[in-house]
Amino acid sequence: MSKDKTMTAEEVVGRLRSGMTIGIGGWGSRRKPMALVRALLRSDVTDLTVVSYGGPDVGLLADAGRIRTLVTAFATLDSVPLEPHFVAARQRGAFELVELDEAMMMWGLTAAVHRLPFMPVRAGLASDVMTVNPSLRTVTSPYGDREELVAVPALRLDAALVHLNRADPHGNGQYLGPDPYFDDLFCEAAETAYVSCERIVDTSELLKDAGPQTLLLKRAFVDGVVEAPNGAHFTSCVPDYDRDEAFQRHYAEAARDPEAWREFTARFLSGDEDAYRAAVAAFHGEEA
Amino acid sequence: MTGTDTTAAPTRAEYCVVACAEAWRDAGEVLASPMGTVPMIGARLAKRTFAPDLLLTDGEALLIGDVPAIGAAPAIVEGWLPYRQHLALVTTGRRHVMMGASQLDRYGNQNISCIGDWERPRRQLLGVRGAPVNSLNNPTSYWVPRHSARVFVERVDMVCGVGHDRAAAAGPSATRYHRLPGVVTDLGVFDFETPDRGMRLRSLHPGVTVEQVREATGFALAVPEEVPYTRDPTAEELRLIREEIDPRGLRDREVRA
Numbered sequence: 001m002s003k004d005k006t007m008t009a010e011e012v013v014g015r016l017r018s019g020m021t022i023g024i025g026g027w028g029s030r031r032k033p034m035a036l037v038r039a040l041l042r043s044d045v046t047d048l049t050v051v052s053y054g055g056p057d058v059g060l061l062a063d064a065g066r067i068r069t070l071v072t073a074f075a076t077l078d079s080v081p082l083e084p085h086f087v088a089a090r091q092r093g094a095f096e097l098v099e100l101d102e103a104m105m106m107w108g109l110t111a112a113v114h115r116l117p118f119m120p121v122r123a124g125l126a127s128d129v130m131t132v133n134p135s136l137r138t139v140t141s142p143y144g145d146r147e148e149l150v151a152v153p154a155l156r157l158d159a160a161l162v163h164l165n166r167a168d169p170h171g172n173g174q175y176l177g178p179d180p181y182f183d184d185l186f187c188e189a190a191e192t193a194y195v196s197c198e199r200i201v202d203t204s205e206l207l208k209d210a211g212p213q214t215l216l217l218k219r220a221f222v223d224g225v226v227e228a229p230n231g232a233h234f235t236s237c238v239p240d241y242d243r244d245e246a247f248q249r250h251y252a253e254a255a256r257d258p259e260a261w262r263e264f265t266a267r268f269l270s271g272d273e274d275a276y277r278a279a280v281a282a283f284h285g286e287e288a
Numbered sequence: 289m290t291g292t293d294t295t296a297a298p299t300r301a302e303y304c305v306v307a308c309a310e311a312w313r314d315a316g317e318v319l320a321s322p323m324g325t326v327p328m329i330g331a332r333l334a335k336r337t338f339a340p341d342l343l344l345t346d347g348e349a350l351l352i353g354d355v356p357a358i359g360a361a362p363a364i365v366e367g368w369l370p371y372r373q374h375l376a377l378v379t380t381g382r383r384h385v386m387m388g389a390s391q392l393d394r395y396g397n398q399n400i401s402c403i404g405d406w407e408r409p410r411r412q413l414l415g416v417r418g419a420p421v422n423s424l425n426n427p428t429s430y431w432v433p434r435h436s437a438r439v440f441v442e443r444v445d446m447v448c449g450v451g452h453d454r455a456a457a458a459g460p461s462a463t464r465y466h467r468l469p470g471v472v473t474d475l476g477v478f479d480f481e482t483p484d485r486g487m488r489l490r491s492l493h494p495g496v497t498v499e500q501v502r503e504a505t506g507f508a509l510a511v512p513e514e515v516p517y518t519r520d521p522t523a524e525e526l527r528l529i530r531e532e533i534d535p536r537g538l539r540d541r542e543v544r545a
Binding site: 027054072073074075076081082086087090091092093099100101102103104106121122123124125126127128129131132147148149178179180181182 | 407413420423
Protein backbone atom coordinates (compact mmCIF):
# COMPACT_ATOMS: atom_id res chain seq x y z
CA MET A 1 0.00 0.00 0.00
CA SER A 2 1.44 3.35 -1.00
CA LYS A 3 1.65 6.03 1.67
CA ASP A 4 -1.10 8.20 3.02
CA LYS A 5 -0.42 11.78 1.96
CA THR A 6 -3.41 13.45 3.54
CA MET A 7 -2.63 16.68 5.35
CA THR A 8 -4.21 19.99 6.26
CA ALA A 9 -3.97 23.19 4.25
CA GLU A 10 -1.85 24.60 7.10
CA GLU A 11 0.57 21.68 6.73
CA VAL A 12 0.86 22.36 3.01
CA VAL A 13 1.65 26.01 3.62
CA GLY A 14 4.09 24.97 6.33
CA ARG A 15 6.15 23.30 3.63
CA LEU A 16 6.34 26.45 1.50
CA ARG A 17 9.12 28.97 1.95
CA SER A 18 9.42 32.64 1.14
CA GLY A 19 11.14 33.24 -2.18
CA MET A 20 9.79 30.06 -3.79
CA THR A 21 8.39 29.78 -7.31
CA ILE A 22 4.83 28.52 -6.95
CA GLY A 23 2.53 27.36 -9.73
CA ILE A 24 -1.21 27.66 -9.17
CA GLY A 25 -3.61 25.52 -11.24
CA GLY A 26 -7.06 26.30 -12.62
CA TRP A 27 -7.79 29.06 -15.13
CA GLY A 28 -9.17 32.57 -14.48
CA SER A 29 -12.00 32.12 -12.01
CA ARG A 30 -12.27 28.36 -12.56
CA ARG A 31 -11.20 25.56 -10.19
CA LYS A 32 -8.64 27.62 -8.33
CA PRO A 33 -7.14 26.11 -5.14
CA MET A 34 -8.65 28.94 -3.10
CA ALA A 35 -8.62 27.14 0.28
CA LEU A 36 -4.85 26.66 -0.15
CA VAL A 37 -4.46 30.29 -1.24
CA ARG A 38 -6.43 31.43 1.81
CA ALA A 39 -4.17 29.30 4.03
CA LEU A 40 -1.17 30.89 2.31
CA LEU A 41 -2.60 34.34 3.08
CA ARG A 42 -2.78 33.38 6.78
CA SER A 43 0.94 32.47 6.77
CA ASP A 44 4.06 34.63 6.62
CA VAL A 45 5.21 33.14 3.29
CA THR A 46 6.04 35.96 0.89
CA ASP A 47 8.43 37.17 -1.83
CA LEU A 48 6.95 34.56 -4.19
CA THR A 49 7.27 34.05 -7.90
CA VAL A 50 3.77 32.99 -8.92
CA VAL A 51 3.04 31.18 -12.20
CA SER A 52 -0.68 31.13 -12.95
CA TYR A 53 -3.39 31.53 -15.56
CA GLY A 54 -4.52 34.28 -13.26
CA GLY A 55 -7.76 34.69 -11.38
CA PRO A 56 -8.59 35.73 -7.82
CA ASP A 57 -5.61 33.65 -6.61
CA VAL A 58 -3.33 36.21 -8.21
CA GLY A 59 -5.55 39.09 -7.07
CA LEU A 60 -5.54 38.10 -3.41
CA LEU A 61 -1.82 37.31 -3.26
CA ALA A 62 -0.92 40.52 -5.10
CA ASP A 63 -3.10 42.62 -2.82
CA ALA A 64 -1.49 41.03 0.23
CA GLY A 65 1.96 41.91 -1.12
CA ARG A 66 3.10 38.29 -1.37
CA ILE A 67 4.17 38.38 -5.02
CA ARG A 68 7.62 39.54 -6.05
CA THR A 69 7.30 38.27 -9.62
CA LEU A 70 4.18 37.21 -11.49
CA VAL A 71 4.40 34.99 -14.57
CA THR A 72 1.11 35.11 -16.45
CA ALA A 73 -0.76 35.83 -19.68
CA PHE A 74 -3.74 37.47 -17.97
CA ALA A 75 -5.72 37.84 -14.78
CA THR A 76 -9.50 37.76 -14.97
CA LEU A 77 -12.62 36.78 -13.06
CA ASP A 78 -14.26 35.60 -16.33
CA SER A 79 -17.75 37.01 -15.70
CA VAL A 80 -16.00 40.16 -14.40
CA PRO A 81 -13.37 40.79 -17.11
CA LEU A 82 -10.75 42.62 -15.03
CA GLU A 83 -9.35 41.28 -11.72
CA PRO A 84 -9.47 44.46 -9.60
CA HIS A 85 -6.60 43.65 -7.24
CA PHE A 86 -4.35 42.60 -10.14
CA VAL A 87 -5.20 45.85 -11.93
CA ALA A 88 -4.51 47.99 -8.84
CA ALA A 89 -1.28 46.14 -8.01
CA ARG A 90 0.03 46.56 -11.56
CA GLN A 91 -0.86 50.24 -11.60
CA ARG A 92 1.06 50.86 -8.39
CA GLY A 93 4.00 48.74 -9.57
CA ALA A 94 3.58 46.23 -6.74
CA PHE A 95 5.32 43.32 -8.46
CA GLU A 96 7.52 42.46 -11.39
CA LEU A 97 5.58 41.02 -14.32
CA VAL A 98 6.74 38.35 -16.76
CA GLU A 99 3.97 38.70 -19.34
CA LEU A 100 3.79 35.65 -21.59
CA ASP A 101 1.25 34.49 -24.16
CA GLU A 102 -1.18 31.72 -23.06
CA ALA A 103 0.46 29.15 -25.35
CA MET A 104 3.96 30.19 -24.29
CA MET A 105 2.97 29.42 -20.69
CA MET A 106 1.72 25.98 -21.72
CA TRP A 107 4.93 25.19 -23.59
CA GLY A 108 7.09 26.60 -20.78
CA LEU A 109 5.39 24.25 -18.32
CA THR A 110 5.66 21.41 -20.83
CA ALA A 111 9.41 22.01 -21.22
CA ALA A 112 9.77 21.83 -17.44
CA VAL A 113 7.83 18.56 -17.31
CA HIS A 114 10.07 17.07 -20.00
CA ARG A 115 13.22 18.38 -18.29
CA LEU A 116 14.07 20.41 -21.38
CA PRO A 117 15.58 23.89 -21.23
CA PHE A 118 13.04 25.37 -23.67
CA MET A 119 10.44 24.65 -26.31
CA PRO A 120 10.44 26.29 -29.75
CA VAL A 121 7.23 28.15 -30.59
CA ARG A 122 6.04 30.68 -33.14
CA ALA A 123 3.93 32.51 -30.53
CA GLY A 124 5.49 35.72 -29.31
CA LEU A 125 7.52 36.57 -32.42
CA ALA A 126 6.99 40.18 -33.52
CA SER A 127 4.87 40.96 -30.46
CA ASP A 128 5.86 43.11 -27.49
CA VAL A 129 6.11 39.97 -25.37
CA MET A 130 9.65 39.91 -26.79
CA THR A 131 10.19 43.57 -25.87
CA VAL A 132 8.94 43.44 -22.28
CA ASN A 133 10.85 40.20 -21.61
CA PRO A 134 14.32 41.10 -22.90
CA SER A 135 15.72 37.80 -21.61
CA LEU A 136 13.62 35.81 -24.13
CA ARG A 137 15.75 34.34 -26.91
CA THR A 138 15.02 32.91 -30.32
CA VAL A 139 16.41 29.69 -31.76
CA THR A 140 17.06 28.80 -35.39
CA SER A 141 15.83 25.47 -36.73
CA PRO A 142 18.80 23.23 -37.60
CA TYR A 143 16.80 21.77 -40.52
CA GLY A 144 16.38 23.04 -44.04
CA ASP A 145 13.58 25.49 -43.20
CA ARG A 146 15.99 27.55 -41.00
CA GLU A 147 12.94 29.03 -39.22
CA GLU A 148 13.69 31.39 -36.36
CA LEU A 149 11.40 30.62 -33.42
CA VAL A 150 10.97 31.72 -29.82
CA ALA A 151 12.74 29.50 -27.28
CA VAL A 152 10.23 29.54 -24.41
CA PRO A 153 12.24 28.78 -21.27
CA ALA A 154 11.13 25.94 -19.02
CA LEU A 155 8.91 27.12 -16.17
CA ARG A 156 10.29 24.98 -13.35
CA LEU A 157 8.35 25.29 -10.11
CA ASP A 158 9.34 24.73 -6.49
CA ALA A 159 5.75 23.89 -5.61
CA ALA A 160 2.37 23.49 -7.30
CA LEU A 161 -1.06 24.07 -5.77
CA VAL A 162 -4.13 22.67 -7.56
CA HIS A 163 -7.74 21.84 -6.70
CA LEU A 164 -9.60 18.85 -8.10
CA ASN A 165 -12.98 17.23 -7.62
CA ARG A 166 -11.72 14.00 -6.04
CA ALA A 167 -8.45 12.44 -4.93
CA ASP A 168 -7.46 9.34 -3.03
CA PRO A 169 -5.19 9.58 0.04
CA HIS A 170 -2.16 8.66 -2.06
CA GLY A 171 -2.40 11.58 -4.46
CA ASN A 172 -4.26 10.15 -7.44
CA GLY A 173 -6.32 13.15 -8.50
CA GLN A 174 -9.55 13.18 -10.50
CA TYR A 175 -11.31 15.99 -12.36
CA LEU A 176 -14.98 15.57 -13.20
CA GLY A 177 -15.58 18.83 -15.07
CA PRO A 178 -15.11 19.52 -18.78
CA ASP A 179 -11.55 20.89 -18.64
CA PRO A 180 -8.40 19.62 -16.90
CA TYR A 181 -6.85 23.07 -17.45
CA PHE A 182 -3.09 22.54 -16.92
CA ASP A 183 -3.15 21.07 -13.43
CA ASP A 184 -1.18 17.93 -14.33
CA LEU A 185 1.51 20.06 -16.01
CA PHE A 186 1.77 22.29 -12.93
CA CYS A 187 2.23 19.24 -10.69
CA GLU A 188 4.72 17.49 -12.98
CA ALA A 189 6.73 20.69 -13.48
CA ALA A 190 7.11 21.12 -9.70
CA GLU A 191 9.53 19.75 -7.11
CA THR A 192 6.59 19.24 -4.78
CA ALA A 193 2.88 19.31 -5.57
CA TYR A 194 -0.17 19.65 -3.35
CA VAL A 195 -3.73 18.88 -4.36
CA SER A 196 -6.80 19.95 -2.50
CA CYS A 197 -10.07 18.31 -3.45
CA GLU A 198 -13.76 18.37 -2.72
CA ARG A 199 -13.67 14.89 -1.27
CA ILE A 200 -11.00 12.29 -0.51
CA VAL A 201 -12.25 8.86 -1.55
CA ASP A 202 -10.82 5.38 -1.40
CA THR A 203 -8.85 4.43 -4.51
CA SER A 204 -11.45 1.77 -5.32
CA GLU A 205 -14.15 4.48 -5.47
CA LEU A 206 -12.46 6.66 -8.12
CA LEU A 207 -13.86 4.92 -11.17
CA LYS A 208 -17.28 4.04 -9.77
CA ASP A 209 -19.03 6.73 -11.82
CA ALA A 210 -16.33 8.01 -14.17
CA GLY A 211 -13.96 6.85 -16.89
CA PRO A 212 -10.21 6.40 -16.46
CA GLN A 213 -9.45 9.56 -18.47
CA THR A 214 -10.74 11.61 -15.49
CA LEU A 215 -7.68 10.49 -13.50
CA LEU A 216 -5.57 13.55 -14.16
CA LEU A 217 -2.91 13.41 -11.43
CA LYS A 218 -0.66 10.44 -10.79
CA ARG A 219 0.43 9.94 -7.18
CA ALA A 220 4.11 9.89 -8.18
CA PHE A 221 3.76 13.65 -8.79
CA VAL A 222 1.73 14.54 -5.69
CA ASP A 223 3.17 15.11 -2.21
CA GLY A 224 0.14 16.16 -0.23
CA VAL A 225 -3.65 15.72 -0.40
CA VAL A 226 -6.03 18.06 1.40
CA GLU A 227 -9.75 17.49 1.74
CA ALA A 228 -11.24 20.95 1.22
CA PRO A 229 -14.98 20.94 0.52
CA ASN A 230 -15.86 24.11 -1.37
CA GLY A 231 -12.11 24.60 -1.60
CA ALA A 232 -12.34 26.36 -4.97
CA HIS A 233 -14.95 28.85 -3.71
CA PHE A 234 -15.79 31.40 -5.11
CA THR A 235 -14.39 30.06 -8.38
CA SER A 236 -16.18 27.23 -10.21
CA CYS A 237 -15.64 23.55 -9.57
CA VAL A 238 -18.11 21.85 -11.86
CA PRO A 239 -19.89 19.50 -11.58
CA ASP A 240 -19.68 19.94 -7.79
CA TYR A 241 -20.63 23.62 -8.00
CA ASP A 242 -20.64 26.61 -10.31
CA ARG A 243 -18.88 29.89 -9.68
CA ASP A 244 -20.51 31.82 -6.82
CA GLU A 245 -21.37 34.83 -8.98
CA ALA A 246 -23.09 36.82 -6.21
CA PHE A 247 -20.08 36.42 -3.93
CA GLN A 248 -17.63 37.14 -6.75
CA ARG A 249 -19.49 40.38 -7.53
CA HIS A 250 -19.23 41.29 -3.85
CA TYR A 251 -15.50 40.49 -3.91
CA ALA A 252 -14.92 42.56 -7.06
CA GLU A 253 -16.86 45.56 -5.75
CA ALA A 254 -15.08 45.44 -2.39
CA ALA A 255 -11.69 45.10 -4.09
CA ARG A 256 -12.21 48.41 -5.89
CA ASP A 257 -12.64 50.42 -2.69
CA PRO A 258 -10.11 50.43 0.21
CA GLU A 259 -12.73 50.90 2.94
CA ALA A 260 -15.00 48.17 1.53
CA TRP A 261 -11.97 45.91 1.16
CA ARG A 262 -11.04 46.37 4.85
CA GLU A 263 -14.58 45.28 5.72
CA PHE A 264 -14.40 42.33 3.33
CA THR A 265 -11.09 41.20 4.83
CA ALA A 266 -12.36 41.49 8.38
CA ARG A 267 -15.51 39.58 7.54
CA PHE A 268 -14.18 36.80 5.30
CA LEU A 269 -10.41 36.53 5.52
CA SER A 270 -9.53 37.09 9.16
CA GLY A 271 -10.32 33.57 10.39
CA ASP A 272 -9.65 29.99 9.30
CA GLU A 273 -11.38 28.04 6.52
CA ASP A 274 -14.31 27.07 8.79
CA ALA A 275 -14.81 30.73 9.63
CA TYR A 276 -14.68 31.55 5.91
CA ARG A 277 -17.38 28.98 5.13
CA ALA A 278 -19.58 30.28 7.93
CA ALA A 279 -19.15 33.88 6.76
CA VAL A 280 -20.01 32.90 3.17
CA ALA A 281 -23.12 31.05 4.39
CA ALA A 282 -24.14 34.14 6.37
CA PHE A 283 -23.53 36.30 3.27
CA HIS A 284 -25.92 34.13 1.26
CA GLY A 285 -28.45 34.20 4.10
CA GLU A 286 -28.50 37.99 3.82
CA GLU A 287 -28.68 37.85 0.04
CA ALA A 288 -31.69 35.49 0.05
CA MET B 289 -34.86 47.61 -30.44
CA THR B 290 -35.52 44.03 -29.38
CA GLY B 291 -38.29 41.50 -29.74
CA THR B 292 -39.34 39.27 -32.54
CA ASP B 293 -40.67 41.72 -35.12
CA THR B 294 -39.06 40.38 -38.27
CA THR B 295 -40.39 43.10 -40.54
CA ALA B 296 -38.75 46.12 -38.88
CA ALA B 297 -35.77 47.62 -40.71
CA PRO B 298 -32.35 46.23 -39.73
CA THR B 299 -30.69 47.98 -36.81
CA ARG B 300 -27.03 49.01 -36.68
CA ALA B 301 -26.36 46.02 -34.40
CA GLU B 302 -27.84 43.71 -37.04
CA TYR B 303 -25.63 45.16 -39.77
CA CYS B 304 -22.71 44.47 -37.42
CA VAL B 305 -23.89 40.88 -36.90
CA VAL B 306 -24.04 40.27 -40.65
CA ALA B 307 -20.65 41.92 -41.19
CA CYS B 308 -19.13 39.67 -38.53
CA ALA B 309 -20.82 36.59 -40.01
CA GLU B 310 -19.26 37.45 -43.38
CA ALA B 311 -15.80 37.04 -41.81
CA TRP B 312 -16.43 33.29 -41.69
CA ARG B 313 -17.82 32.92 -45.25
CA ASP B 314 -15.77 30.28 -47.10
CA ALA B 315 -13.79 29.52 -43.91
CA GLY B 316 -14.58 25.84 -44.38
CA GLU B 317 -14.39 23.21 -41.64
CA VAL B 318 -12.58 25.29 -39.02
CA LEU B 319 -13.25 26.51 -35.51
CA ALA B 320 -14.93 29.91 -35.37
CA SER B 321 -13.80 31.69 -32.18
CA PRO B 322 -15.88 34.81 -31.71
CA MET B 323 -15.07 37.08 -28.76
CA GLY B 324 -17.88 39.45 -27.89
CA THR B 325 -21.64 39.19 -28.20
CA VAL B 326 -22.09 40.48 -31.76
CA PRO B 327 -19.32 38.24 -33.20
CA MET B 328 -20.86 35.29 -31.35
CA ILE B 329 -24.25 35.98 -32.93
CA GLY B 330 -22.46 36.46 -36.26
CA ALA B 331 -20.64 33.13 -36.06
CA ARG B 332 -23.88 31.31 -35.22
CA LEU B 333 -25.65 33.09 -38.05
CA ALA B 334 -22.88 32.05 -40.46
CA LYS B 335 -23.18 28.45 -39.33
CA ARG B 336 -26.95 28.48 -39.70
CA THR B 337 -26.73 29.90 -43.23
CA PHE B 338 -23.73 30.01 -45.58
CA ALA B 339 -21.00 28.35 -43.46
CA PRO B 340 -22.58 25.13 -42.07
CA ASP B 341 -19.24 23.35 -41.65
CA LEU B 342 -17.97 25.74 -38.95
CA LEU B 343 -17.12 24.33 -35.54
CA LEU B 344 -18.35 26.29 -32.51
CA THR B 345 -17.68 25.99 -28.79
CA ASP B 346 -19.92 26.61 -25.79
CA GLY B 347 -17.39 29.22 -24.66
CA GLU B 348 -15.64 26.58 -22.56
CA ALA B 349 -14.44 23.08 -23.40
CA LEU B 350 -17.26 21.67 -25.53
CA LEU B 351 -17.83 21.75 -29.28
CA ILE B 352 -21.53 22.20 -29.81
CA GLY B 353 -23.45 20.17 -32.35
CA ASP B 354 -26.40 22.52 -32.65
CA VAL B 355 -26.76 26.30 -32.73
CA PRO B 356 -28.56 27.38 -29.55
CA ALA B 357 -29.61 30.91 -28.68
CA ILE B 358 -26.93 33.05 -27.02
CA GLY B 359 -26.79 32.11 -23.35
CA ALA B 360 -28.68 28.82 -23.82
CA ALA B 361 -27.08 25.43 -23.30
CA PRO B 362 -26.46 23.28 -26.37
CA ALA B 363 -28.73 20.24 -26.85
CA ILE B 364 -26.00 18.39 -28.73
CA VAL B 365 -22.28 18.16 -27.99
CA GLU B 366 -20.09 16.97 -30.87
CA GLY B 367 -16.61 17.29 -29.43
CA TRP B 368 -14.21 18.17 -26.66
CA LEU B 369 -11.83 21.10 -26.78
CA PRO B 370 -10.18 21.81 -23.42
CA TYR B 371 -7.74 24.72 -23.29
CA ARG B 372 -4.67 22.58 -23.98
CA GLN B 373 -6.24 21.30 -27.20
CA HIS B 374 -7.59 24.73 -28.07
CA LEU B 375 -4.13 26.31 -27.84
CA ALA B 376 -2.73 23.48 -29.95
CA LEU B 377 -5.55 23.82 -32.49
CA VAL B 378 -4.59 27.47 -32.98
CA THR B 379 -1.22 26.39 -34.32
CA THR B 380 -2.79 24.04 -36.87
CA GLY B 381 -4.40 27.09 -38.48
CA ARG B 382 -7.83 25.41 -38.50
CA ARG B 383 -9.40 28.33 -36.68
CA HIS B 384 -10.51 31.86 -37.44
CA VAL B 385 -10.70 34.06 -34.35
CA MET B 386 -12.40 37.43 -34.02
CA MET B 387 -10.84 39.20 -31.05
CA GLY B 388 -11.60 42.49 -29.38
CA ALA B 389 -9.11 45.36 -29.23
CA SER B 390 -8.59 48.10 -26.67
CA GLN B 391 -6.22 49.70 -29.19
CA LEU B 392 -5.70 48.92 -32.87
CA ASP B 393 -3.31 50.69 -35.21
CA ARG B 394 -3.04 51.32 -38.94
CA TYR B 395 -1.22 48.04 -39.62
CA GLY B 396 -3.45 45.91 -37.43
CA ASN B 397 -1.34 45.73 -34.29
CA GLN B 398 -3.72 45.09 -31.41
CA ASN B 399 -3.47 45.81 -27.69
CA ILE B 400 -5.54 44.25 -24.90
CA SER B 401 -2.81 44.26 -22.25
CA CYS B 402 -2.45 47.73 -20.76
CA ILE B 403 -2.62 51.45 -21.55
CA GLY B 404 0.37 53.70 -20.98
CA ASP B 405 3.88 52.64 -20.07
CA TRP B 406 4.07 48.86 -19.70
CA GLU B 407 6.42 49.09 -16.70
CA ARG B 408 3.79 50.94 -14.73
CA PRO B 409 0.60 51.17 -16.78
CA ARG B 410 -1.89 53.98 -16.45
CA ARG B 411 -4.64 51.43 -16.98
CA GLN B 412 -4.00 47.71 -16.65
CA LEU B 413 -6.31 45.64 -18.85
CA LEU B 414 -6.52 41.88 -19.41
CA GLY B 415 -2.93 41.04 -20.33
CA VAL B 416 -1.75 39.69 -23.69
CA ARG B 417 -3.85 36.52 -23.34
CA GLY B 418 -3.56 34.43 -26.54
CA ALA B 419 -3.23 37.35 -28.95
CA PRO B 420 0.41 36.60 -29.90
CA VAL B 421 -0.22 32.92 -30.67
CA ASN B 422 -3.49 33.68 -32.44
CA SER B 423 -2.21 36.37 -34.76
CA LEU B 424 0.83 34.39 -35.90
CA ASN B 425 -0.95 31.10 -36.49
CA ASN B 426 -4.56 31.42 -37.60
CA PRO B 427 -6.64 34.05 -39.39
CA THR B 428 -7.35 36.83 -36.89
CA SER B 429 -10.06 39.44 -37.34
CA TYR B 430 -11.07 42.15 -34.92
CA TRP B 431 -14.34 43.50 -33.54
CA VAL B 432 -14.63 46.98 -32.07
CA PRO B 433 -18.15 47.80 -30.83
CA ARG B 434 -17.40 51.50 -30.33
CA HIS B 435 -15.20 52.93 -33.08
CA SER B 436 -13.25 55.86 -31.66
CA ALA B 437 -9.89 57.60 -31.88
CA ARG B 438 -9.08 56.13 -28.46
CA VAL B 439 -9.18 52.65 -29.98
CA PHE B 440 -7.87 53.42 -33.48
CA VAL B 441 -4.51 54.93 -32.62
CA GLU B 442 -1.34 55.70 -34.53
CA ARG B 443 0.66 53.31 -32.38
CA VAL B 444 -0.59 50.82 -29.79
CA ASP B 445 1.00 50.90 -26.33
CA MET B 446 1.72 47.15 -26.28
CA VAL B 447 1.66 44.90 -29.34
CA CYS B 448 -0.33 41.80 -28.36
CA GLY B 449 -1.89 40.80 -31.69
CA VAL B 450 0.76 41.28 -34.39
CA GLY B 451 0.14 43.68 -37.29
CA HIS B 452 1.57 43.67 -40.81
CA ASP B 453 4.53 45.98 -40.24
CA ARG B 454 5.71 44.16 -37.14
CA ALA B 455 5.32 40.73 -38.72
CA ALA B 456 7.28 41.84 -41.80
CA ALA B 457 10.06 43.30 -39.65
CA ALA B 458 10.35 40.06 -37.65
CA GLY B 459 10.84 37.94 -40.76
CA PRO B 460 9.47 34.84 -42.48
CA SER B 461 8.65 32.83 -39.34
CA ALA B 462 6.34 35.63 -38.25
CA THR B 463 4.72 36.23 -41.64
CA ARG B 464 4.38 32.56 -42.67
CA TYR B 465 0.87 32.01 -41.27
CA HIS B 466 0.04 35.61 -40.38
CA ARG B 467 -3.32 36.71 -41.81
CA LEU B 468 -5.55 39.61 -40.78
CA PRO B 469 -8.68 39.39 -42.91
CA GLY B 470 -10.38 42.45 -41.48
CA VAL B 471 -11.94 44.57 -38.80
CA VAL B 472 -15.63 45.11 -38.06
CA THR B 473 -16.79 48.10 -36.01
CA ASP B 474 -20.10 49.79 -35.28
CA LEU B 475 -19.34 52.18 -38.14
CA GLY B 476 -18.13 49.91 -40.91
CA VAL B 477 -15.93 47.12 -42.22
CA PHE B 478 -12.19 47.52 -42.80
CA ASP B 479 -9.44 45.47 -44.44
CA PHE B 480 -5.74 45.78 -45.24
CA GLU B 481 -5.95 45.49 -49.05
CA THR B 482 -3.54 48.36 -49.71
CA PRO B 483 -0.01 48.38 -51.15
CA ASP B 484 1.56 49.02 -47.72
CA ARG B 485 -0.95 46.80 -45.86
CA GLY B 486 -2.38 49.79 -44.00
CA MET B 487 -6.04 49.78 -42.97
CA ARG B 488 -8.66 50.62 -45.58
CA LEU B 489 -12.36 51.37 -45.34
CA ARG B 490 -14.11 48.49 -47.09
CA SER B 491 -17.77 49.31 -46.43
CA LEU B 492 -19.87 51.71 -44.40
CA HIS B 493 -22.86 50.57 -42.40
CA PRO B 494 -25.93 52.39 -43.77
CA GLY B 495 -26.36 55.75 -42.04
CA VAL B 496 -22.63 56.27 -41.50
CA THR B 497 -20.54 58.78 -43.47
CA VAL B 498 -16.87 58.64 -44.47
CA GLU B 499 -16.35 61.84 -42.49
CA GLN B 500 -17.69 60.20 -39.34
CA VAL B 501 -15.28 57.29 -39.75
CA ARG B 502 -12.31 59.59 -40.39
CA GLU B 503 -13.10 61.64 -37.28
CA ALA B 504 -13.30 58.50 -35.14
CA THR B 505 -9.98 57.14 -36.43
CA GLY B 506 -6.69 58.34 -34.99
CA PHE B 507 -4.60 57.61 -38.08
CA ALA B 508 -4.77 58.25 -41.82
CA LEU B 509 -7.23 55.67 -43.08
CA ALA B 510 -7.18 54.59 -46.73
CA VAL B 511 -10.53 55.45 -48.31
CA PRO B 512 -11.31 54.35 -51.89
CA GLU B 513 -13.16 56.69 -54.24
CA GLU B 514 -16.27 54.57 -54.10
CA VAL B 515 -17.16 53.08 -50.73
CA PRO B 516 -20.03 50.59 -50.78
CA TYR B 517 -22.47 50.06 -47.95
CA THR B 518 -22.34 46.92 -45.83
CA ARG B 519 -24.84 44.50 -47.32
CA ASP B 520 -28.36 44.25 -45.90
CA PRO B 521 -29.33 41.21 -43.86
CA THR B 522 -31.73 38.98 -45.75
CA ALA B 523 -35.23 38.47 -44.37
CA GLU B 524 -34.26 34.96 -43.28
CA GLU B 525 -31.10 36.24 -41.57
CA LEU B 526 -33.13 38.83 -39.67
CA ARG B 527 -35.56 36.14 -38.59
CA LEU B 528 -32.74 33.90 -37.39
CA ILE B 529 -31.06 36.75 -35.48
CA ARG B 530 -34.25 38.04 -33.88
CA GLU B 531 -36.14 34.83 -33.18
CA GLU B 532 -33.59 32.06 -32.81
CA ILE B 533 -30.05 33.23 -32.11
CA ASP B 534 -30.55 36.39 -30.06
CA PRO B 535 -34.21 36.57 -28.99
CA ARG B 536 -33.21 38.54 -25.85
CA GLY B 537 -31.69 41.32 -27.95
CA LEU B 538 -28.24 41.18 -26.34
CA ARG B 539 -26.77 42.64 -29.55
CA ASP B 540 -28.35 45.99 -28.71
CA ARG B 541 -26.41 46.17 -25.46
CA GLU B 542 -23.13 45.97 -27.35
CA VAL B 543 -24.10 48.28 -30.23
CA ARG B 544 -26.51 51.08 -29.49
CA ALA B 545 -29.08 51.89 -32.16
